Amino acid sequence: MYSHGSESLINQAREIQEPELQKFYSRLVKLLQVKELSHETLDSLQRLQLILFANKFTKILPAELQQKLLSLLSSPAEQLQVLGSAVLRETLPPSGQELNFSEENLSQLNTHAAALLLSQARSRADLSNLCAQLIRSLESRPSEGPTQSLMFTLPVLNTVFTLSPECLTEDHVTLLSKKLVDWLRYASIVQGGGASSGGFFAGPRSRQPLPIAELDGSVSGDFFTVLCVGQGFTEDQWMNVYAFSMLRHWLLTHHSVSNTAVDADDRSEVEGSVVSMVSVTSSSSRLLPPKERLREKAFQYCQRLIEQCDRRAQKKADSELQKACLVEAVCILDCVCAEDASMVYRAFPCMKALFGRLSSDLSFARVLLPIAQFYLNHGEMDTVDCERVWKLVFGQFPAELFNDAFLAYELLRFLRLNLENIQSRAPEFVQFFPNFLKFLAWDSPAVVEDFVDLLPSLVTTGTAVELLHTLLDLPCLAATLVLQLRSTCLPIADPNSRGLLSLEAFRNPAFRGLFLFLLRAQAGSGDTIDRLSTLHELLAEAADWPRVVRCAQTVPVLLHVYFNTVVKMDDRKLLAHLVLVMLERSSLLLRIPSYSKEIHRVFSCHLRRLCKLHPSLVVDQSHELLEFAGATANVYNKEEVYTHVVWVLGEYLSVSSDSRCSVKLITSCFEALEAVLFEITSSTPPPGTICPAPRVITTLMSALAKLASRSHDLIPRASLFLSKLRTVSRNGSVAWCADEEDLVAIVTRGEELWSLLKAPGVAQSVLTPPAYVTTPRWHRDTSVAMPLQLRALTSLTHSQ
Numbered sequence: 096m097y098s099h100g101s102e103s104l105i106n107q108a109r110e111i112q113e114p115e116l117q118k119f120y121s122r123l124v125k126l127l128q129v130k131e132l133s134h135e136t137l138d139s140l141q142r143l144q145l146i147l148f149a150n151k152f153t154k155i156l157p158a159e160l161q162q163k164l165l166s167l168l169s170s171p172a173e174q175l176q177v178l179g180s181a182v183l184r185e186t187l188p189p190s191g192q193e194l195n196f197s198e199e200n201l202s203q204l205n206t207h208a209a210a211l212l213l214s215q216a217r218s219r220a221d222l223s224n225l226c227a228q229l230i231r232s233l234e235s236r237p238s239e240g241p242t243q244s245l246m247f248t249l250p251v252l253n254t255v256f257t258l259s260p261e262c263l264t265e266d267h268v269t270l271l272s273k274k275l276v277d278w279l280r281y282a283s284i285v286q287g288g289g290a291s292s293g294g295f296f297a298g299p300r301s302r303q304p305l306p307i308a309e310l311d312g313s314v315s316g317d318f319f320t321v322l323c324v325g326q327g328f329t330e331d332q333w334m335n336v337y338a339f340s341m342l343r344h345w346l347l348t349h350h351s352v353s354n355t356a357v358d359a360d361d362r363s364e365v366e367g368s369v370v371s372m373v374s375v376t377s378s379s380s381r382l383l384p385p386k387e388r389l390r391e392k393a394f395q396y397c398q399r400l401i402e403q404c405d406r407r408a409q410k411k412a413d414s415e416l417q418k419a420c421l422v423e424a425v426c427i428l429d430c431v432c433a434e435d436a437s438m439v440y441r442a443f444p445c446m447k448a449l450f451g452r453l454s455s456d457l458s459f460a461r462v463l464l465p466i467a468q469f470y471l472n473h474g475e476m477d478t479v480d481c482e483r484v485w486k487l488v489f490g491q492f493p494a495e496l497f498n499d500a501f502l503a504y505e506l507l508r509f510l511r512l513n514l515e516n517i518q519s520r521a522p523e524f525v526q527f528f529p530n531f532l533k534f535l536a537w538d539s540p541a542v543v544e545d546f547v548d549l550l551p552s553l554v555t556t557g558t559a560v561e562l563l564h565t566l567l568d569l570p571c572l573a574a575t576l577v578l579q580l581r582s583t584c585l586p587i588a589d590p591n592s593r594g595l596l597s598l599e600a601f602r603n604p605a606f607r608g609l610f611l612f613l614l615r616a617q618a619g620s621g622d623t624i625d626r627l628s629t630l631h632e633l634l635a636e637a638a639d640w641p642r643v644v645r646c647a648q649t650v651p652v653l654l655h656v657y658f659n660t661v662v663k664m665d666d667r668k669l670l671a672h673l674v675l676v677m678l679e680r681s682s683l684l685l686r687i688p689s690y691s692k693e694i695h696r697v698f699s700c701h702l703r704r705l706c707k708l709h710p711s712l713v714v715d716q717s718h719e720l721l722e723f724a725g726a727t728a729n730v731y732n733k734e735e736v737y738t739h740v741v742w743v744l745g746e747y748l749s750v751s752s753d754s755r756c757s758v759k760l761i762t763s764c765f766e767a768l769e770a771v772l773f774e775i776t777s778s779t780p781p782p783g784t785i786c787p788a789p790r791v792i793t794t795l796m797s798a799l800a801k802l803a804s805r806s807h808d809l810i811p812r813a814s815l816f817l818s819k820l821r822t823v824s825r826n827g828s829v830a831w832c833a834d835e836e837d838l839v840a841i842v843t844r845g846e847e848l849w850s851l852l853k854a855p856g857v858a859q860s861v862l863t864p865p866a867y868v869t870t871p872r873w874h875r876d877t878s879v880a881m882p883l884q885l886r887a888l889t890s891l892t893h894s895q
Contacts, residue, residue, distance in 0.1 A: 108142075108149035116146070120160050127163040132175065140178040147185035155187045168208040180207035184214045209251040213258075223262035226255050230267050233274050246333050253341045256348045268349045272385040275338050275345065280318060280392045282335040286325030307332075310408040310417065320396060322403040322420055324413075342393055343423065346430040349386065390431050394438060397424035397431075401449060418462055425449075425465040432473055439473045446470070447479070454487055460496055463487065464505050471516055485521045493530040494616050497576060500541065503534040507545040514552055528553045529565055530616045536573040537642070539649040550653055551660040559661055559669055563676055564623035566653055567694065568613065570685045571630060573646040574637035575601070575613045600633040609633070627683045638687045647690045651697050658701040662708065670705050671715045677702055678723050681736045695735040702736070706743040710752035713743055717760060720744055725767035727774050730791055731784040738794050741768065745798025749805050749863060758806050765802045765809050768795055769816065776820065779830040786830075789837040793844045796820075797862070800848040804859040810852050817849040 111119075123143060126136040147154060156164070167179030216222050229248050252271070255262060285304035307315045307323040315323055321336050328336075383391060401424055404417045425446070432439045450466050453459040467488045474481045488506070496502050510517065510524075510531075517524050531549070534542050554562060565572075578601040600606045609630045612620065624630055637643050661673065677698045684691045706712055713720065720740055723729060729737045744764055750756050772795040775787050796817065803813035821842055823829060832838045851858040 105145070105149045108146045111146060119143070119146075120157050124157070124160050124163060127160075127167075132172075137174065137178065140175075140182060144178065144182045144185065147182060154185075161186075168211070173207075176207040180211045183211050206247060206250070209247055209254075213251070213254060219259050219262065222255055222259045226252065226262045226267065229255070230270055233270070245330070246337055249334075249337045249341055253344055256344065260348050263349065269385045271345070272349065272389040275342065276385070276389050276392045278331060278334040278338040279342070279396050282319040282331045283329045284315065284319055285329075287327040287329035287332065309403060309406055310410075310413045311406040312409055313406075317399060320399055320403065322400060322417065339396065339423070342396075343427045343430055346390070346393065346427065346434070387435070390435055390438070393427055394431050394441070397428050398445060400424040401445060405452075418459065421449075421459075421462045422465050425462065425469060429465065429469045429472060432469075436476065439476050442469075443473070443479065450484065454483070457491070457495060460492055460499070460502050461505060463492075464502075464509055468509065468513070471513055471520060475520065481521065485524065489521075489524050489527040490530060490616050493527070493533050494614075497533040497537050498580065500538060503538065503542055507531075507534065507542055507549065511545060511548050514549070518552065525553055525555055525558055526617045526619060528558060528562060529618055532565060532569065532572065533576060535649065535653075536569050536646050537576055539573075539646045543649045543652065546653060547656055550656045554657060554660045554664070556664065556666055556669055558618055559664075560672055560676060561618050561622050563654075563657065563673065564680070566650055566657060567680050567684065568623070568627075569650050569653075570637075570643045570647040570687060570690065571634055572613050573643045574634045574640060574685075575610050577637070577640065577642060578610070579614065595636065597634055597636055606630075606633060631683070631685050634685060638685060643685075644687060647685070647687045650690075651693045654694070654697045654701075658697075658704070662704065667709055667712070667715075670709060671712055674702065674705065674712055674716050675719055677736070678719055678740075681733050692735070695733055699735045699739040703739050703743060706747055710747040711755075713747040714753040714755050714760070717744075717748070717764070721764055721767050724764075725771060727771050728781075730771065730775055730787050731780065734788050734791055738788075738791050741791075741794050741798050744768070745794075745801040746863075748802065751863070751865070758808075761802050761806045762809065765799060765806070765812075768798055768802075769812065771795065772799065773816070776823075776829075776831050786833045789832070789834075789841055792832075792841050796841075796845055796848055800852060800858065801862045803852060804855060804862050807855050810855060810858075814849055814852050817845045817852075820845045821849070 119139075119142075123136075123139050126133070126139060129136070161183075164179045164183050167175045170176055170179070212225060216225060229252050232248060233245065284307055286307055305325070307319055307325050309315050310322055310324060319332055319335055321339050323332075400420050404421050408414045408417060428438075428442050428446075432442055446466055446469055450463065450470075453463055453466075467484050470479065470481045470484050488509075492502065492506060531553070532546075535546050574597065578595075578598055581595070581598055582601055601610055606629075609624055609626060612624055613630075661669070681691075681695060681698060684694055721744070724737070724740050724744060745768075747753075748756055748761060748764055772792070776792065780786050799809075799813050799816070803809040828835070829838065832841065851861055
């Protein structure tokens with residue numbers, strides 16, 4: 096929202112009347128006629144931009160004012176260029192001048208003029224015309240016009256290719272490929288700007304051009320690249336830098352342009368064994384077609400960059416530049432090898448040497464990820480062992496650089512974009528899920544969307560159980576990562592490091608195993624910790640840490656993704672184990688406000704879903720379910736999960752769901768639920784707890800009635816309890832229900848069930864209806880009139 100002052104200015108701009116606006120235009124024209132522009136002129140231009148921006152409809156400026164603003168685009172003051180371009184982008188060009196690609200405009204091209212040209216393009220045809228004009232301008236020689244505009248032409252072309260690659264023709268591709276080859280490979284090797292060699296007698300006539308230098312200060316003995324330094328640069332050297340900056344995007348763009356017959360003819364001249372011979376040596380590369388020649392020169396350029404990065408830079412900023420250039424060089428080599436598979440064998444020795452040199456220095460992590468991408472894309476072709484690469488990227492990076500936000504983004508993006516390829520080439524990546532989850536534990540809001548996409552690929556039969564435990568312990572992992580960094584930053588002797596009991600526990604050898612398990616890099620060392628309750632006590636003070644709280648908020652979202660994936664696996668043995676995990680972990684969670692409640696809600700939802708898909712799970716895990724349902728404490732501590740456990744017992748513990756269900760099992764379940772219901776309705780709640788929710792009581796009553804309808808011997812016991820409940824409620828308020836309306840609802844439900852149990856046959860059909868009743872298909876049953884009625888209604892409601 097805008098501030099009050101900003102809203103006031105916008106309202107004033109919207110309410111300006113046309114006569115006043117015309118006067119303002121005239122005054123601004125007079126101000127722009129003065130050679131030395133004043134502060135008043137700048138203020139008026141800013142006001143005009145606000146007026147045009149705030150109005151709903153785009154306006155047309157007077158022709159004279161339009162020309163004055165266009166002249167500002169070539170002003171030496173960049174502030175005037177910015178204001179002129181911003182104003183013109185909010186206006187409509189005069190009629191007949193919708194997009195002016197005159198040679199004069201292109202010769203004066205700069206960043207802000209380019210932005211204006213792109214904003215005036217209203218169709219793909221406009222972009223194609225602009226592209227043609229810009230590429231044509233590249234053919235002009237330096238003597239034919241200012242060469243400085245060429246430096247702005249390439250960024251504009253790059254933007255046009257991004258917006259509409261279809262505007263390129265094969266002629267455009269050929270021409271630009273040739274120009275890029277010249278700029279990349281044949282730029283001047285002497286410094287520009289009239290560099291002097293120094294000395295007492297050095298004067299204007301004695302100045303000799305100095306050769307370009309490397310980042311370590313030595314004289315360069317090879318062609319110019321972006322990593323060469325000097326006191327000044329020539330125009331072709333600047334074009335070399337610009338060409339390298341757009342090279343990767345250009346390789347990806349022109350690869351999608353269809354080859355024409357001309358290109359096919361060119362290729363046929365050098366087909367077969369000749370191509371493989373000349374592609375190795377630069378002296379023969381002129382025989383190649385423009386596209387292949389550009390690939391060859393790009394390959395040589397990147398190899399030279401990699402060699403230059405071996406030199407120790409004299410400035411720290413140059414060291415960062417070396418890393419950035421390494422990233423770009425490796426990515427370009429990847430593109431080149433993707434287009435020409437024969438170059439893979441030439442590139443791999445360089446990649447292996449580069450990986451061996453950088454793998455021991457984690458400050459080059461951003462460079463190592465593109466190398467891993469190269470191995471992933473081309474490693475199978477060269478039959479190399481990629482195990483070292485995966486151990487570094489999947490193992491060491493997350494373990495030691497989990498707090499690097501940029502690396503987290505890059506690594507997770509690498510996993511998402513290459514997921515299918517990684518699953519086939521490096522299936523062991525699944526075992527590193529405890530490592531990947533460290534990114535989520537450290538910065539949950541930033542990466543939760545990535546893990547929503549990645550999590551299904553991490554769920555397998557072998558990892559599902561451990562992954563569920565790890566997700567539930569994610570807040571503990573977040574707290575442990577904080578403690579790990581604090582333990583590293585704060586010495587043990589530092590008095591500030593003794594304020595946290597959890598930090599002391601982290602440093603205590605007796606508890607070291609608990610924290611090391613959370614910090615493990617790979618799966619397979621166990622499902623979970625035996626002493627979870629002890630760990631939760633040690634981390635109790637971390638429950639309100641912001642990073643831990645934010646992490647806890649993402650766990651329910653990921654649990655939904657997890658269970659949706661597990662259900663599709665359709666492994667009954669695994670699902671049965673997960674039911675036990677849900678029952679066990681419902682009481683073993685870090686005590687974060689509302690965290691347990693949210694996890695219980697997720698468990699309840701998916702417990703019911705699993706049992707609905709596989710009703711036999713209730714019989715398989717009947718002992719554990721009955722043990723959970725028979726504990727009265729669960730009524731007060733785990734209301735959500737307890738209610739659904741009771742519901743699935745009453746719903747699916749029947750012969751129709753599983754033939755193994757015996758009368759003995761139904762009776763034991765009835766007795767366990769009856770004891771709990773009797774206990775909570777005949778005594779006051781334990782100290783520190785509230786009355787049980789009415790839903791728990793009604794669910795228990797319904798489950799007892801369902802079980803009794805399946806074993807008629809239990810009907811008298813169920814009816815007796817329901818009748819006693821009605822008698823007790825007549826005496827007024829009860830200790831186990833604080834709200835009178837809730838008590839009335841409970842009694843009403845009891846009377847309904849008591850009435851049903853009077854007719855056992857009716858009770859069973861109502862409380863446990865057959866499948867064809869609960870999932871009717873009347874609209875498809877040809878033996879009833881419903882399909883005919885639906886067709887008749889459809890024909891009446893749809894117009895012919």
